[in-house]
Structure formats: C-alpha cells, structure tokens
Amino acid sequence: MPVPVNRSFERSNDLQDRLHHVVPGGAHTYARGPDQYPEGMAPVLMRGLGCHVWDVDGNEYIEYGMGLRSVTLGHGFRPVVEAVCREIANGVNFSRPTAIELAAAEDFLDLVPGADMVKFAKNGSDVTTAAVRLARAVTGRVKVAACDQPFFSTDDWFIGGTQMDCGVPESSRSATVRFRYNDLESLSAVLKGDDIACVILEAATSTTEPEPGYLQGVRRLCDQHGTLLILDEMITGFRWSIHGAQGLYDVQPDLSCWGKAIGNGFPVSALAGKREFMELGGLRTDRERVFLLSTTHGPETGSLAAFRAVVKAYRTDDPIGRMERAGQLLLSTVEAAIREAGLADYLQLIGRSSCLTFVTRDAHGRPSQAYRTLFLQELLRHGVLGQSFVTSAAHTDSDVERTVAAIRIALPLYRRAIERGSVAGLLEGRPVAPAIRQFAAPRRDYGGALPVAADLGGIA
Missing domain, CATH: 3.40.640.10 (Type I PLP-dependent aspartate aminotransferase-like (Major domain))
Known part of the structure; x- marks a missing residue:
C-alpha cells in the first residue's frame, strides 16, 4: 500500500538550501536540480537498495529514473x-x-x-x-x-x-x-x-x-x-x-x-x-x-x-528482459487506471517499456509543466520518486503494484484540476521548468523568500 501522505521534507529542504550556497544550482547535474521537482518536495537522498531509496527525513520511495538511467541492476547490487x-x-x-x-x-x-x-x-x-x-x-x-x-x-x-x-x-x-x-x-x-x-x-x-x-x-x-x-x-x-x-x-x-x-x-x-x-x-x-x-x-x-x-x-541473467517486463506491467496497469479515471486525453505514458515517459496535459490538451508538477507532487506524497517511469531489473511486481496504487490516489486530484481548468489551490508552489533554459525563472532560488504560487499551466 502507498505510504501515508504526512511525510516531512524538513531536513531535505534545509540541506537543499545549504546546497544552493555551495553548489551552483543546488545539484551537480541539471536534471537532478530542485527545479525539476515540486517546490519544497525535492528529497535529498541518503541510501538505496534495489529500486528503493531513502531520504534524510527517513522517507522511503520506489525510485524510477534510476540514477538518470545509469542503474539497471538496482542500487547496491x-x-x-x-x-x-x-x-x-x-x-x-x-x-x-x-x-x-x-x-x-x-x-x-x-x-x-x-x-x-x-x-x-x-x-x-x-x-x-x-x-x-x-x-x-x-x-x-x-x-x-x-x-x-x-x-x-x-x-x-x-x-x-x-x-x-x-x-x-x-x-x-x-x-x-x-x-x-x-x-x-x-x-x-x-x-x-x-x-x-x-x-x-x-x-x-x-x-x-x-x-x-x-x-x-x-x-x-x-x-x-x-x-x-x-x-x-x-x-x-x-x-x-x-x-x-x-x-x-x-x-x-x-x-x-x-x-x-x-x-x-x-x-x-x-x-x-x-x-x-x-x-x-x-x-x-x-x-x-x-x-x-x-x-x-x-x-x-x-x-x-x-x-x-x-x-x-x-x-x-536477463536484466533487460526483467526491466522490460516491469515496464510492460506498469504501462498496462497505469493506462487502465488512467482510463478508469477518465483522463486518457490528459495523461499518457509513451516510449519503450523499460524507458517510459509520462506526458501531462492541461484542460485544453496542451503539454503542461504545471500539471506535470501536480502529478509529481502526489506521487512523492505516496512514496514514488521519478521524473519518468524508467525501470530497472530490480523493480518487482510488488513495486509496480505499489506504484499503481499511488497513481490511483493521485488521479482524482489531477481530474479536479482538469475540471477546474487550473492547478491553482491544488499545486503547492511553482511548477517545474525545463532543465536547460536561458534564465533561472520561473524557478529562480530566492534564498528562502518564495513568491506566491501561480498557475503557469501554459508553460511546457
């Protein structure tokens, strides 16, 4: 079952603020930056085993992406x-x-x-x-x-x-x-x-x-x-x-x-x-x-x-077969959950089964970073860490089941945003932004003084 939503990011946020003072961008890889995650919900990790990772606040996650696709056999193999x-x-x-x-x-x-x-x-x-x-x-x-x-x-x-x-x-x-x-x-x-x-x-x-x-x-x-x-x-x-x-x-x-x-x-x-x-x-x-x-x-x-x-x-062994099988199971079960929620026009999974990407769209069917952030926000709350659904040979059927359970909990909020035509009041903080962009805005680090959240659903 998904992890309860009352998880704290206090320690992670403290360390992330300190990272900004000593490391440009707060991370050594742009794709790992805090601007790629919901505001105030960018976990700073401590350890991993298989496809599970733990952050400095003690939160456990099923990880996808697996070290920017570098880990296929699992952490600590x-x-x-x-x-x-x-x-x-x-x-x-x-x-x-x-x-x-x-x-x-x-x-x-x-x-x-x-x-x-x-x-x-x-x-x-x-x-x-x-x-x-x-x-x-x-x-x-x-x-x-x-x-x-x-x-x-x-x-x-x-x-x-x-x-x-x-x-x-x-x-x-x-x-x-x-x-x-x-x-x-x-x-x-x-x-x-x-x-x-x-x-x-x-x-x-x-x-x-x-x-x-x-x-x-x-x-x-x-x-x-x-x-x-x-x-x-x-x-x-x-x-x-x-x-x-x-x-x-x-x-x-x-x-x-x-x-x-x-x-x-x-x-x-x-x-x-x-x-x-x-x-x-x-x-x-x-x-x-x-x-x-x-x-x-x-x-x-x-x-x-x-x-x-x-x-x-x-x-x-056959690690490629295992990661593809996990991805195929994830794809079929997540797509079924999305269809049941009536969101097939707004949330899609695309790509090779072992390297899946999710596409998030707003109420007008346009690709949206704000809706993507809302989806990531709810996944994090329920123990899933991933900017995409890239699997490894360590992902088991149980891990996929837990992931799908978290997604099923996240989908009603996504549907509410679609029905409202806005993520305002549902998304906490600013949307994620493309890792490679000309200026730090819209996710410039303000050193603790954050602006009021805005609905930037049109940003893709």
Missing part, C-alpha cells in the same frame, strides 16, 4: 559492489596501465563486434567530445551534424546550440548544425556541402524508434559524403541490448559512445571505434596524432571492476 571492493582493496589509481584495463577492454570489444578499439573515461561528454575531435582530425572538416535529440555533451560544440549558450563562442555555435530524426532528406540537406566532419545521433530514444531502413540510410549518406557516423549509446547501451542499439538495429557506426548503465551507476564511459580512426590517438600511426582521451581517472580500477561485473550479470 551485491555482485557489482563486491567486485569493486575486491579490486579497490589493491589500489585504485597507478602510474601505469593495470591488467584490469586489458580485461575490461577485451570484455567490451567482445560485445561490440563493429569496434576494434576502446578507450575508457568517466563521463558521456568526455567520449562524445573526443569522438567529435577525432572525426574532425580524420576528415579535416569542422562542422558537426547533430540530430535534434535532447542531449549529447556539456561541451561547446553541443551546448552552443541550446538555450543555455551563454559563454559559448559564436564559432562553436555555428559549427554545429541540426537535422531531424527519421528524416533522411533533412540529413541529406545538411550533408550536401561535403563540409560535415561527423553525424552524431542516438539510434533510438525513449520515445522514438527508427523507421525501417532509416539508420541504414544514415550510414549510406555518411559514406557518400565522406562523413564519420557516431552513435550515442549512452541510454540504449545495456538497456536496449547488451550489444547496444547498433546490434539491435543492425547498423555499424565508425565510432560509438557509451556510459550510464555499463557501470550500474559507477562512473565509467567508453569511446569505441574502428582501428583506422582510433589509432590516430595512439602510437601506431605516421599521421599527426590526435589528443584523443587522456584522463587521470579513466582507468581507475573500481569502475572497471564494476563494468566487468555488469557484463557478467548480463551474460548470466
């Missing part, structure tokens, strides 16, 4: 934790490569047949930017064609094309052009000048699958125009397939970038690619060398041990 503990007991960082670097690289390349070499790092942005630099060196071109998908990097070549482009030189902004997903004509148009170093895209997203022949068409266009193809496997890798989306959809990139789930939450990412390109960052080339990746912590033994333990878990 024992085989991973034990492998890491064994490895770090012998040291973490050395002045020369370690045997586990070779073992991890061989494990990785066994899973990605189209790649000949791999280099490990810590963040997704490390490897996507390294891939772009390598493509520029290979082709002698500067421009990047990036798909109109949400996020590829924190670096200038990508951030310069978002609303948060402050501090990015115009030269970086103009060097990246966009094309539309599932639209080969859109890509053909940006490639026609033969001045594009690389095309970067996710083969699929949580809400969009490639149309038949699309990815093969992208590969063909890249070959025709002398452009490298980079696949971003941050989300799809180890969630769509252990071999990534490239294995699932049968397309071979020149370079691919991995992260998130490959370490079950531990900090590890990877750039993989064909030897003829990757060696430009090595010692077996007569060409001018590329400063590809050179990180102090990239070969840190703990995260590589985590990666190897994750690979073993995937080879001996």
Whole structure:
C-alpha cells in the first residue's frame, strides 16, 4: 500500500538550501536540480537498495529514473559492489596501465563486434567530445551534424546550440548544425556541402524508434559524403541490448559512445571505434596524432571492476528482459487506471517499456509543466520518486503494484484540476521548468523568500 501522505521534507529542504550556497544550482547535474521537482518536495537522498531509496527525513520511495538511467541492476547490487571492493582493496589509481584495463577492454570489444578499439573515461561528454575531435582530425572538416535529440555533451560544440549558450563562442555555435530524426532528406540537406566532419545521433530514444531502413540510410549518406557516423549509446547501451542499439538495429557506426548503465551507476564511459580512426590517438600511426582521451581517472580500477561485473550479470541473467517486463506491467496497469479515471486525453505514458515517459496535459490538451508538477507532487506524497517511469531489473511486481496504487490516489486530484481548468489551490508552489533554459525563472532560488504560487499551466 502507498505510504501515508504526512511525510516531512524538513531536513531535505534545509540541506537543499545549504546546497544552493555551495553548489551552483543546488545539484551537480541539471536534471537532478530542485527545479525539476515540486517546490519544497525535492528529497535529498541518503541510501538505496534495489529500486528503493531513502531520504534524510527517513522517507522511503520506489525510485524510477534510476540514477538518470545509469542503474539497471538496482542500487547496491551485491555482485557489482563486491567486485569493486575486491579490486579497490589493491589500489585504485597507478602510474601505469593495470591488467584490469586489458580485461575490461577485451570484455567490451567482445560485445561490440563493429569496434576494434576502446578507450575508457568517466563521463558521456568526455567520449562524445573526443569522438567529435577525432572525426574532425580524420576528415579535416569542422562542422558537426547533430540530430535534434535532447542531449549529447556539456561541451561547446553541443551546448552552443541550446538555450543555455551563454559563454559559448559564436564559432562553436555555428559549427554545429541540426537535422531531424527519421528524416533522411533533412540529413541529406545538411550533408550536401561535403563540409560535415561527423553525424552524431542516438539510434533510438525513449520515445522514438527508427523507421525501417532509416539508420541504414544514415550510414549510406555518411559514406557518400565522406562523413564519420557516431552513435550515442549512452541510454540504449545495456538497456536496449547488451550489444547496444547498433546490434539491435543492425547498423555499424565508425565510432560509438557509451556510459550510464555499463557501470550500474559507477562512473565509467567508453569511446569505441574502428582501428583506422582510433589509432590516430595512439602510437601506431605516421599521421599527426590526435589528443584523443587522456584522463587521470579513466582507468581507475573500481569502475572497471564494476563494468566487468555488469557484463557478467548480463551474460548470466536477463536484466533487460526483467526491466522490460516491469515496464510492460506498469504501462498496462497505469493506462487502465488512467482510463478508469477518465483522463486518457490528459495523461499518457509513451516510449519503450523499460524507458517510459509520462506526458501531462492541461484542460485544453496542451503539454503542461504545471500539471506535470501536480502529478509529481502526489506521487512523492505516496512514496514514488521519478521524473519518468524508467525501470530497472530490480523493480518487482510488488513495486509496480505499489506504484499503481499511488497513481490511483493521485488521479482524482489531477481530474479536479482538469475540471477546474487550473492547478491553482491544488499545486503547492511553482511548477517545474525545463532543465536547460536561458534564465533561472520561473524557478529562480530566492534564498528562502518564495513568491506566491501561480498557475503557469501554459508553460511546457
């Protein structure tokens, strides 16, 4: 049954206020910021086990999203934790490569047949930017064609094309052009000048699958125009397939970038690619060398041990099947509850079963951040933490049942807001706002003096 609604966020709110004083934005990732949660209800977490987490106020939640999709086996997954503990007991960082670097690289390349070499790092942005630099060196071109998908990097070549482009030189902004997903004509148009170093895209997203022949068409266009193809496997890798989306959809990139789930939450990412390109960052080339990746912590033994333990878990079990089954059960039961509440036109779940996103609409059927916040508010009150319904292999039928019970309690309030045509009087505080936006408003931190709540249902 759902947790009673009389939960306190007092300690979390105190720590969040202190975080704002020492960490810009109050979090180290924009998607984790308090502006992404109902006001005064942004839990500061203490620990997790499986798909359950506990905050500093002692509240327990069933978590979805699972570390921004990085945790597929569950928090505190024992085989991973034990492998890491064994490895770090012998040291973490050395002045020369370690045997586990070779073992991890061989494990990785066994899973990605189209790649000949791999280099490990810590963040997704490390490897996507390294891939772009390598493509520029290979082709002698500067421009990047990036798909109109949400996020590829924190670096200038990508951030310069978002609303948060402050501090990015115009030269970086103009060097990246966009094309539309599932639209080969859109890509053909940006490639026609033969001045594009690389095309970067996710083969699929949580809400969009490639149309038949699309990815093969992208590969063909890249070959025709002398452009490298980079696949971003941050989300799809180890969630769509252990071999990534490239294995699932049968397309071979020149370079691919991995992260998130490959370490079950531990900090590890990877750039993989064909030897003829990757060696430009090595010692077996007569060409001018590329400063590809050179990180102090990239070969840190703990995260590589985590990666190897994750690979073993995937080879001996079926975590992808389990997370997809949990997502399918969640989808069918939540959709039934929404239909029963008469809200099918206002609240929908979309996307792959293991990576579900909910769409919230106002009384006019328009996407609404205010109604989204109202929904999140009620889920939090009843023990569900999640900006989406991204599952893990740790989500059980019981967890799904508890989640659906919480949603059933939340739906009548959502219906009242629809009938009123407003969240006023129902939503406590300001709505959530897009994580990447030009100004802090409408969720600027006022240092404790908060403005009166307003109904901003039209903000999407």
